[in-house]
Amino acid sequence: MVAHMEKTPLFAPSQNAPSTETAEAGIDKLMEMNLSDAKYYLNRELSLLAFNWRVLQQALDPSIPLLERIRFIFICSNNLDEFFEVRVAGLRHDLARGDTKPSLNGASTEEVLKDINVRAHELVDEQYRIFNEELLPKLAEESIQFLPSSEWNDEQYKWLKKYFKHQVMPVISPISLDLAHPFPRLVNKSLHFLLHLQGNDAFGRDLEYAVLHMPRSLPRIIELPAKVGGNKAHNFVYLSSVISEFAEDLFPGMEIHGCHQFRLTRDSDLLLEENAIEDLATALKRELQSRNFGAAVRLEVGKSCPNKIVNFLLQKCSLTADELYRVDGPVNLNRLMSLPELVDRPDLKFSGFTPKVPHDVARRGVYEVLGERDILLHHPYQSFQPVVDLVRQAASDPDVLAIKQTLYRTGSHSPIVEALIDAAHAGKEVTAVVELRARFDEADNIELAQRLQEAGVLVVYGVVGYKTHAKMSLVVRQEGKSKKLTRYAHLGTGNYHAGNARIYTDYSLLTSNPETCEDVHKVFQQLTGMGKVYELHQLWHAPFTLHKNLLAAVNREAKHALAGKKAMMIIKLNSLTDQSLIEALYRASIAGVQIELIIRGICCLAPGIEGVSENIKVRSIIGRFLEHSRVYYFFNNGKENLYAASADWMERNLYHRVETCFPILQADQKTRMINELKLMLKDKRQSWVLQSDGEYRLADPNADADTKVQQILLERLAD
Structure with missing residues (x-):
């Protein structure tokens, strides 16, 4: 490097x-x-792959509970999806438009893509090796196993056939490939099957191939009920195994010579010329409709998929052999993330904990403590609740006049958002700076902005060309007989997402320091208004x-x-x-x-x-x-x-x-x-x-x- x-x-x-x-x-x-020489720098993309390699190594750490170790496999898979959707797709864009600017370490775009190809293939191979050779045997030792179709007994076979008939067949639609049905537009990261057929259908067509798309509503792993499970406490079957075994029911009278799982990853970055947009929300909605159908960047197929099928798929997806990943297992490992939740084994998971609220804050309340000192919280060890309380209590406090809030990622059921809506309903002046362009949360944030606007919140989308990534809350309250206006602020390193606050390490500072609060006020003024750059006292x-x-x-x-x-x-x-x-x-x-x-x-x-x-x-x-x-x-x-x-x-x-x-x-x-x-x-x-x-x-x-x-x-x- x-x-x-x-x-x-x-x-x-x-x-x-x-x-x-x-x-x-x-x-x-x-x-x-002159310290700009390329020899002093490491490549950004390879460094990101190295991070995912470190994540993967957690799956080998014996000090980590088994079901948590397998979770790291899935996290690595999810990270790789985004890496291809954004980083690899971006490099391919650069190459297509002739952008020859080398990376910091001097490598050309073409060289970086070649290096990625080598490292990513090594990483994926190791991922499936760990999954198959290290973790699945250990799960079996704990009476948690995945049954291949070759090991189903008669009772299990009958149950799964019934499951296929009643739960799977009604929601999938086979697409035959002929002149009237060209190769379909495949949804990004969805599980698909390509079937190799022989025979004539009801209309006399001589078909060779058909495609099955698996809706996201179908679980990728199926747990057998205890009565047919066998001698293990938890017996699971991959959806791909069920499809392969019973696909012939979808094509009566025809022979199936192969049923091969595959998954396509597409460019998912949104490219908007913001200066030419009059309505950002409308433009984003339009772009989001095409996100699932961007240019293909990676094809994953099962390890045993014949070369004829692989070449057919590569040709239809406009990809090369370098962009092919043969995997020894399910092609969509990250969709197995539900496994730890399906298995009630606390001994195989991290011990639970309760994030702590500082004693005086729990006893006296956020605002009373802030009247005397700042509050510093380290999440997830300490609770996110005082941050929520700052806004929630302000919503119902008759002495609070205004609340200002930035929102980047919040989650679908955000207590902060509900508090802002309550505050608006209570007649307070509520301003929310909603960043619509938070990657992969754009649709949720558009819906969030609409909910806030309907409640009477003044919603601002920030500044054209600049994402609002700052994490700030500001509460303006009148206090005492003189009704003196006092400000309270929250500043954080993370998002206003209660779920993330339990799994991300972040710091929160709650303060009534006049200079800090004045700075926060000025930053909000810059975001919602116009004017020259404000000189701040304490914030950079x-x-x-x-x-x-x-x-x-x-x-x-x-x-x-x-x-x-x-x-x-x-x-x-x-x-x-x-x-x-x-x-x-x-x-x-x-x-x-x-x-x-x-x-x-x-x-x-x-x-x-x-x-x-x-x-x-x-x-x-x-x-x-x-x-x-x-x-x-x-x-x-x-x-x-x-x-x-x-x-x-x-x-x-x-x-x-x-x-x-x-x-x-x-x-x-x-x-x-x-x-x-x-x-x-x-x-x-x-x-x-x-x-x-x-x-x-x-x-x-x-x-x-x-x-x-x-x-x-x-x-x-x-x-």
Whole structure:
């Protein structure tokens, strides 16, 4: 992934304590360095595939309960779907329009696609190997098994034939392929079967092929009832096995020489010329109708599918052999995600927990506590309920005059949304900035916006050309005899999605700090109104001040290091791709700054390059919860500046989205969050350490599982 590195350091800071003038000269010298050479960077797409490989490795971890291990197989499959739908599809677009701009590591689009082809095939092969050879035998040992048709007894065969007749046949429609019925438009990611037929049908047609489309309403795994299940507690059958066994019932009088499952993945990104759109919601609705029928990017078929059938499908789907994936099992593994819920075995799942509400908040209420101090919550260990209560209580409080809220992803039954509707019905001024373009949630957000508008909420779609990704709530309340207006705000690193708050790690800050609330108010004013850029007191916000302030903070650490002072950073992100910030981190490393990066997913920075990034360590924490919080810590000569944010260090976040970065000001909360960051750096069992060549290694495979940082935080913060 990265070329051979030069051994000579680019810049060696003095070991003695330099003067301020020397430090300033050192900074100038650092800024003159050319660190844009492709050999210093890793490829974004391969880094994302490497993340999915780390997810897959959780399925091999014996310290994880069995049904949770198999869940990681399905998560990996779902992630790969999106990778092909968006990333691979985007690269194919670039190639088609002749976009020759190389990636950060110097690879051309064509080269990246070739590398993806190799890595993705390796990943898929390993995924099915683990599923078949590691997990299915262990499930069988726990009396949970999948029965192939060759092992059905007479009673099971009869039950499944009846199931097929009454539950499957009524909802599927075979499509014969002839001159009147050309190859159909296949729905994205749906399970299909191609049948090889022989004989004449009722109309005398000599048919060779037919296609079956499986509706999403049909479960992909079927559990046999106990009375026919056999000697295992849970006996499952794949829908694909049932279709293959009884497909002949759909074609009476004809011979079936093969029934082959396949699945097509299509380009699912929506391309909108926003400047030419008068009504964004209407345009999105129109685009969503075609999402399931974008250009094909991947074909999955069963391992035993004959070459004749494969070539027929590739030709009909306009794909090449490189875009073919032969799989040893169901072609749609992510649709097996329901398995853990179908099996009532708590001993094979993670132990349950109750997210904790801080004691004084539970006893006194959100607003009373906020009158005295900020509230810092770390989800999912601590409850999302205080965030909901901030809005819900405001909805029924006669002293609340206005509520402002950003909504990016909320889920279908959001208590926040219900509270906003209640507030509007109560006559309060309610403004919701709804981001319609949240990928794969566009349809839900259009419906959400309509519900809010019907309730009397003022709905704004944000700013053309910029996604509103900031997570903000603002409540305006009149208090005391003087009816003084007081503001309360919530700022978060995650979405207003109660479900995600139980499986994503995120920070929430609730505050009545006047300057912070004034900043939040100004950001809302920018989103809903017009005017020049507001100067903010405490918040850094994209696309205006966030990038330049981050560069300044990184360069300040470099200056401290050059002046002989202690200098360090801990940066926690989902992804790091922005070249200017990577170059700044390289310069800081050269200056002697100790840099710890906790980056869950994509990382284009190559650590450990002699003379360039020797002082940078990168780790990725993969565990029970999805690491999602963004936190920036700068030692700053002992002042210790700490920020949480909605933004990753990616071009889209810094230049093309509305994002907020907010300081943690309360001393005890700052200390707590810094300690939690340092705890993550001590984790050996869930941390994967990035090497300079782009490969990841588990920090210590033999480390005690009890040292997992997520488990420690569960024990500290949850009930």
